[in-house]
Amino acid sequence: MITPSEGKSPIMAVRATSNMRLTTRFWRSLRRDPSLFFMPALLVVSLAMTVVIHPQFSDFDLQSLAMGALPLAFAAAAQTVVVISGGIDLSIGSVMAVANVLAASTMEKASFGQSLLLAVTVLMAGAAIGALNGLIVVLSRIPDVVATLTSGFIWGGIALVILEKPGGGAPQEFLNLGTGTLFTAWLPNALVLLVAAVGLIWIPLRRSKLGLQLYAVGSDRIAAFRSGVNIDRTRFAAYIFSGLFSAVGGLGLTMTTGIGAPLAGVYYTLSGLGAVVIGGISLAGGRGRMLGPVMAAFVLTLIPTDLIFLNIDPNFGQVIQGTLIVVIVMVGGFVDKERSRK
């Protein structure tokens, strides 16, 4: 899968583009990473289709779209960090479930200030769970698919222990962070929260040394090792950030549903992975941007909505999702092959 054209290092990309024209930079990044153009286009097309199908598209529809996509986008973001570092995390859904039930069971009678404190605690718990996953993967050398799949079972069970059946709650002000609108009706809080959380965590990470190391380890582990990157530490860090994003996703799930449900998270593991794949992240690692998977989460949320508007069984959405995943990866493979042949 790793072809010469993929072997670009992030260091080169940063240095070469620093004093270049904006248009040149645009075309170069487009050529390097077609998903940069493709994902926004897909999102715009699916939004346009929704408006055509459903001309009464209003601010309410936008709000419910943002609310529906919020947990999925965070799950995709969590998966993206690990996939870029060359691993995979199949415990994301369970970690989201743990965060969700932790938040919902403790916040039920809390004030807004307390619930914010609790949210920070949940985030730290998520990072700790991620760290534990990372430790297992790095120390035991069990392949990450197996390690995270099994730890996912464990966390799924713990979520059931914390909250046996759907219940709990959170103060209304806290829920409003994910459901209401603060500025205008066309700017749902869920969207603001998503952009803020992903931006605050991911952009500094990507611009830091650790971010470069993540890409380096993902694109070629041996080359990264020979360049002096501490591989174990980098992969460990990737799992911590994955746990953190999963916890944010769990909180998002609490905000949008208003309750904690121990089994609600399961869906997000594979859907998040689907969004990552559709978003143009190579599962071989070392390539891709955060924008793709987050937008793919919106596309995946739009598909069933459109089907409902069209009076088609929304369960066809899964079929479309599966087809999209396979077709996009196949087309990406062909494009890579053509480019490396040049």
Next chain:
Amino acid sequence: MTERANTVFSRVVAAVTGGGLVSLLRTRTIVVLVLLLLALVAGIELARPGTVNALWASNMLLFAAPLGIVAAGQTLVMLTGGIDLSVANVATASAYLMATHSGLGVAPAILYGLGVGIVVGLINGIGVALLRVQPLVMTLGTGLMTEGILVVYSQKKMADAPRVPQFIEDLGAGKSLGGIPNDLIVWVPIAIVLIFVLRRTGYGRLLYAIGDNSKACRLEDSPAQLCHMRPACSSRRSHHRWRHQLCRTQAGRGLPPAVRGRSDHRRNFDLRRPRRIFGHHRRSADPDRAEQHSYLARRARVGSSDPLWHHHPPSRSGLHPPDKLINNPYGKTLAHETPRTRRRPRPHGRDAR
């Protein structure tokens, strides 16, 4: 995963137990599993004395059989380094289709169930082996498709018989001969065939070889692509037929003459039926051997354009001592890389398009 000997975990265990146990457990994973099973059974017996008896054991086997059959299919896929995420969905679809078509009779109903597995497995195989989609992505996609289609179908189609035929019910849930679950009668032959195929046939050996180093396999001209395709066909019910077919086509004769005829192949990476099960088998699964061999195959392709050609001209036997390979100026990774074509230098700056 087991050949990575220097893990912290195994070092800790070695420090505690003195090393002998670690090497035993590392070479014989099954010992660990049996010990774990015994410990679990003992735990149940201690927690609720009197639970463990013949009826309990027979019930456990009854519930374990479907999982065991699915795991058998997954084993084949994972040996090649892949994974099949669609097994759960395929098993569900298979069961549902069989149940809703049970009005047609026993044989057509079972055929419907098997058909789902074969169709989805074939799609997976084509995607993974021929179109080179990563197995994880491909099976995730087909799993979602299967599930979606099944849900839609289940809302349209009602069962055409009040219940599944007695024969199918007995096969899945019944017991015979005083408590032996009938599941076992399906499971045990599948397991035996699987173990036979993996240990005694060229096909099984190919599976290990691909998992070790699929690039080397491809360079060997072994039918690696076809090999990927077969195990991807893994559904609960489809194993039986599929495995039989494999045995027939692959036992020694299915491989192309290029692989069969060359002496160094036979010595190093024997893809044919093994003469001695253990000796040959272990050697072929040795990654260093596979790497060395892939280096040879690559050199044969690249010829004199390989800079190492001048340092280490091919010996008469076609074999290099492994240390020459390991000490090459490119390091050990060389053997993994396919020959690259020379790339034109790209223009920079404004002409970058």
